Amino acid sequence: MTAPAETPPITARVEEKFPGAVTASHQQFGDETITVAKDQYLAVMTLLRNDPTLKFNLMVDLSAVDFLGQSPRFQVVVHLKSLSLGHRLRVKVGVGEDGPEACTLPTISKLWVAADWYERECFDMYGIRFQGHPNLKRLLLYESFVGHPLRKDYDIHLQQPRVELRPVRERYDYQNRNLTDPSETERRPL
């Protein structure tokens, strides 16, 4: 295996069109990954969609990662594939939670219709608002849900029931091998 001597083709094309937009990149198993600046995100995605040498006509996946304690806190990851040219690309973009445009990112649902529900799920779980989205409301959770559960600072035990929960009369405590009443011991929130 030879050492990578030159910039892989997709990354090179993006850097040629938008110098400085790609802040990091790597290549593994023949697929490239680029990290782009947030302000160039929409322009880069438009290029990837329309450029005749790239032709990414299929948006495979859009999700996010919460790096709590780092800046920028979130990272939105988009997977693209070109069905005509047969290559793939992973695009990462950092989304911070500070400043006037906190937790926002331009929508790409105008470029790929499939991104519509992915962005809604991403908003649902992480609270990232996709500006320009035609219908940005919760996709999976119910409307009365407060907060965004896949954020790392969401309490893992916190539940938001929609019906009144029946009391648990007795619960077998397997660690201490006796019956306990959760209302007395308050072992956990629910």
Place this chain on the structure above:
Amino acid sequence: MGVKTKAPAIEQGAFFTTRLDAVLNWARKYSLFQYPFATACCGMEFMATAASHYDQARFGAEIPRFSPRQSDVLWVAGTINHKMAPIVKRVHEQMAHPKWVIAFGACASSGGFYQNYAVVQGLDRVIPVDVYIGGCPPRPEAVLDGLIALQDLIQTRGPTGHTGINPRQTKEVLLLSRQ
């Protein structure tokens, strides 16, 4: 020819006396109409149990009714999350008395391995449960055992249900539950 002291039918064993509720409970436990509320993979095990290989119809629990108004027993097979909880509660309220509930599998019984923002930690937090069937998912033999346990419950406790006590519980657990 002597005088008969007993009716001939009794001597020949043509009928016997019993308690009316015992007969009714016997009829109830062998004519269970079921509402399969399948939300996850446990639903496949329910289908396997109901199909010809394990043949749930042998126990009188033959017909799945897809209307809660025609059902006697509610099989909740699968994970119940908080988004689904009002629906399963409404289905249970629409069933006519007497009615029983079986929590089918680990998720319906306790939340299973899900302890997070989405999943109800046991179906009994939403509606009363009569029989819990463990397993992830339970094998058809376990399902039939749970069905027989429900039949024992109906025979011994009548149409009240909602006790949450499995008559097949071990002696240790029963003793603990009385403390």
